[in-house]
Amino acid sequence: MKKILLFFLLFLSSVAFAREFLDVTPEYRIKLPEDFYFKKEYRVQWWYFTGHLFDKNGREFGYELTFFVVNVHKTNYKSQFGVNTIYISHFAISDVNGNKFYFSDKADAGAFGFAGAKKDQLEVWVGKNVLKGNIDKMNLKASDDKNMIDLKLMPAKPVVLNGENGYSRKSEESPLISSIYFSYTNMKTEGTLKTGNQTFNVKGKSWFDREISSRGLSENQEGWDWFAIQLDDGREIMLYILRNKDGSIDRYSSGTFVCTDGKYRLLSIDDFNVKVLASYKSKKTKARYPSKWDIRIPSENLVLLVTPLIEDQEILAYGTTGNYYWEGACKVEGTAKGRAYVEMTGY
Secondary structure (H helix, E strand, O other): OOOHHHHHHOOOOOOHOOOOOOOOOOOOOOOOOOHOOOOOOOEEEEEEEEEEEEEOOOEEEEEEEEEEEEEEEOOOOOOOOOEEEEEEEEEEEEOOOOOOOEEEEEOOOOHHEEEEEOOOEEEEOOOOOEEOOOOOOOOEEEEEOOOEEEEEEEOOOOEEEOOOEHHHHHHHOOOOOOOEEEEEEEEEEEEEEEEEOEEEEEEEEEEEEEEEEOOOOHHHOOEEEEEEEEEEEOOOEEEEEEEEEOOOOOOOOOOEOOOOOOEEEOOHHHOOOOOEEEEEEOOOOOEEEEEEEEEEEHHHHHEEEEEEEEOOOEEEEOOOEEEEEEEEEEEEEOOEEEEEEEEEEEO
16 A cells, blocks of 8 residues: 555646646635535545643643545546545644654555545545534544544634635645645644553644645745644634745745634734744754744734754654655744744655
8 A cells, every 4th residue: 555655746737647636726616614624626635633732730742643635546446446535644642741742644545444534524534534514513533553533623703715825836836736724723622542551531723734736846846834823812823934955935835823812814924024033953863943932023023933842853754745744843032922833844
């Protein structure tokens, strides 16, 4: 299965491959709740959860649970083993107090119902990793040999449409290099978390991203830095910085600022500034990642310092998505305090 998956991922950016599926265009209008469900017309999509959880004694955890669905063909196979779709899940726990990071991943082609995604309701699963629910309440379950989560999530704010009414352009090269992108930036979360032989009852906040697309990065782009910031005063900020191979920043890098009452607005690249203050070198991949950021949003009088709660939160996903990246829980200090999740690719 891993060899099949990696073979198809190598061709995700080919034009011929993309012709079987719809492109995202500026005219698209998000339809709810339908767009929470699996969309077979597009090449790749994901349901992405990160969160910050605490037990009754204040012990802190971060978690990431993601579900990717990659449509690779539209072929009517007679056999259940014909590969039209690949289902992937990444699961990570950051044990902040223990300074430990755990990651596991799974991939399946969906034969015999071991993985799947429903097009008429919110249900996605890869083995024991499951998302199920509706737009008002979601249940997440995930487990591996050492770790487990069983969480209930309820949105504390309405859906946020990122970009222009949910159309999120990702490249100067083409308006088709884009995604349908919406979020719940504040979801009340409670449930059970297990790491090793210890089980904790936890509460906290989660962030949920839903994205749908048919194209990857442009030929000029190297990777991205994504920030999901949840401030203690009830505001949230999403930022993504698209990095080009020549070191420049794509002008379609952008973000969303969410007010305490749920109202939000688009942030263009001119509305914020992100400066890297420190970095560290991974012992596993030798990649050098930023490890401290100065983030400024002048219109909101915000000057924020974002720092990882654990330095090494690098993910090695060679057996599923075929890459490595850094994604982890961070603390936020400055003119406002809070927590954040940061994802970095292409380093």
